[in-house]
């Protein structure tokens with residue numbers, strides 16, 4: 001599942017190719033991918049210019065003219081790519097479920113098509129008319145962004161969360177942006193046990209966790225994310241998987257002590273950790 005660094009990478013690459021472009025046509029090939037009202041989906045979007053593409057936790061937000069918005073959650077395998085309109089392509093590209101025809105009215109009449117592609121089909125697209133976005137965002141109750149939150153906010157949010165540190169990091173209402181990869185990577189780098197009760201985190205430990213999270217998330221963004229399974233940004237695969245300390249490395253030596261890394265399920269999520277360094 002794309003996490004904060006992967007979504008941030010996509011947002012930057014989408015912004016570079018869609019900002020100031022107008023949506024002239026929308027086609028949806030697989031209706032369940034649209035989670036807002038079906039009747040108004042394309043009518044909220046068509047004819048509007050894309051003013052900005054931003055990230056809200058693991059959500060992607062296209063802000064359009066006239067207070068219209070397109071909000072996307074990629075879930076497991078959502079991604080984007082650019083090509084020509086389906087008719088010119090001679091049919092729908094595989095696993096693509098929505099197509100946005102974009103025109104650039106500022107220069108020559110240029111045109112490109114943004115495809116939403118999703119092999120597992122769990123991702124969801126929502127279109128919002130004027131005044132509709134903020135109530136929806138409020139209903140998500142997202143915590144502060146994991147990349148922007150201060151050490152103090154990390155401690156405040158985590159020590160109020162029930163359950164383990166791993167569960168608290170995955171909970172988007174505590175901090176927004178972590179998923180399984182960066183939770184495991186941050187915990188091993190900060191030498192904190194995933195099973196530790198989040199509410200027992202000390203100031204020093206929260207500071208260490210915050211420092212490592214910032215370092216890891218920023219480094220992962222520089223690497224354009226981690227390509228494990230099928231993640232691709234519009235400009236291609238990321239390379240942070242080459243820097244992973246724990247994720248996907250069960251049975252391999254701990255980078256700090258050399259003993260074998262362990263894998264166990266925490267709240268149903270595979271968790272890789274060092275039983276000696278993360279006590």
Ligand SMILES: [Zn+2]
Nearest residue numbers: 254257274277
């Ligand atoms: Zn170790």
